[in-house]
Amino acid sequence: MPARRLLVVLAAAAVATASCTTTGGGSLPGPTGPLATSTTSTTSTTGPQSPASSATGGTQPSGTATSIAVSPSPSTSAGTVAGNTKTIARTVHADELGVVPVLMYHQLVATPGKDRYNETPAAFLAELTRLERDGYVPITAAQFAAGAIDVPAGKHPVVLTFDDATTSQFQLGADDHPVPDCAVGIMQAFAETHPDFPARATFFVNKGAFAKTPNPLQWLTDNGFEVAVHTVSHANLGTLTDAKVQKEIGDNFQTILAATGKAPTTFALPYGVHAKNRVLELRGTTGGKSYSISGVFLVGSDPSKSPFRKGFDVANIHRIRSQSTPGGPNDQPYESAAELTVLEQHPERLYTSDGDPKVVSYPKSRAKDVGTLPAGLVRNAY
Numbered sequence: 001m002p003a004r005r006l007l008v009v010l011a012a013a014a015v016a017t018a019s020c021t022t023t024g025g026g027s028l029p030g031p032t033g034p035l036a037t038s039t040t041s042t043t044s045t046t047g048p049q050s051p052a053s054s055a056t057g058g059t060q061p062s063g064t065a066t067s068i069a070v071s072p073s074p075s076t077s078a079g080t081v082a083g084n085t086k087t088i089a090r091t092v093h094a095d096e097l098g099v100v101p102v103l104m105y106h107q108l109v110a111t112p113g114k115d116r117y118n119e120t121p122a123a124f125l126a127e128l129t130r131l132e133r134d135g136y137v138p139i140t141a142a143q144f145a146a147g148a149i150d151v152p153a154g155k156h157p158v159v160l161t162f163d164d165a166t167t168s169q170f171q172l173g174a175d176d177h178p179v180p181d182c183a184v185g186i187m188q189a190f191a192e193t194h195p196d197f198p199a200r201a202t203f204f205v206n207k208g209a210f211a212k213t214p215n216p217l218q219w220l221t222d223n224g225f226e227v228a229v230h231t232v233s234h235a236n237l238g239t240l241t242d243a244k245v246q247k248e249i250g251d252n253f254q255t256i257l258a259a260t261g262k263a264p265t266t267f268a269l270p271y272g273v274h275a276k277n278r279v280l281e282l283r284g285t286t287g288g289k290s291y292s293i294s295g296v297f298l299v300g301s302d303p304s305k306s307p308f309r310k311g312f313d314v315a316n317i318h319r320i321r322s323q324s325t326p327g328g329p330n331d332q333p334y335e336s337a338a339e340l341t342v343l344e345q346h347p348e349r350l351y352t353s354d355g356d357p358k359v360v361s362y363p364k365s366r367a368k369d370v371g372t373l374p375a376g377l378v379r380n381a382y
């Protein structure tokens, strides 16, 4: 990139971010209660909660840090940060310790009725539009759990996750393309007109996934989507023996591996219910074959901590239930419509990228919040 263009971009970004009233020194709200889960489940968690209702009334201007149209030179040698990464991090107010929304979707249906877990295709498209407008870029659950976050400087990662592998999420039509009103069809059409918001998502699947399409798991993997574990039979793991827990996870893991050639690395708990023996959610053996999982995702309720933040727990990753139409007062704090509005009002809480996947940038005021970083990543406090 010519130096002159870089300077122009940096200057523009500096002007745009000057209107922000914060540099990212805020801390997360403390614990307030249990997660919202499906009505049939119980769950427990160790992370903090931030119901939207606790965070309304902010006075900061709407908007997010401005994207910067350059990629920094990757910082490759251990312990060093490229000079332009440092400059860009300051310019865009990068904060890679901020929160990341992990959105949870179920079925896209014409008339969701009172089902809190389903939405219309139009509502899904509206949420993609909102996310793109607010400066989000999708990454997969696997990338998130591994701390392999590759979004441009100034942008915010978001994780789109789909549970239960229904045909409203993915179905190929007679022309061998996804049907237009399934989630994959909507994401791909949106990405064509919004190249800064690629079609990337994670599908947590069960036995008989996407029944109307041949070899659906292979197709999804070949087209940039992640296929991940949701147990064979959508089991309530809290009711099962250790052997049955391992069979539900391990057999699902092997089905995905056989279909795609890739071992899945993430797992969403059906109903958000933990196994009695939680270590089996991460690793186990069944039928003589072992499985290993790097990230376990819960059901609902608030944005996740950054994977680089102290206290981030790969065995309890928070999700937000996508819901565009407000539910009752008890539900509202856990819905995407409310949570995304809070983050729009408080962009300083968000994970904002420095554009360099090898470097974890954050304001010096947050240095105490840094957790253990994945191997090969370098800190950049500014």
Ligand SMILES: [Zn+2]
Pocket: 163, 164, 230, 234, 270, 271
């Ligand atoms: Zn499910």
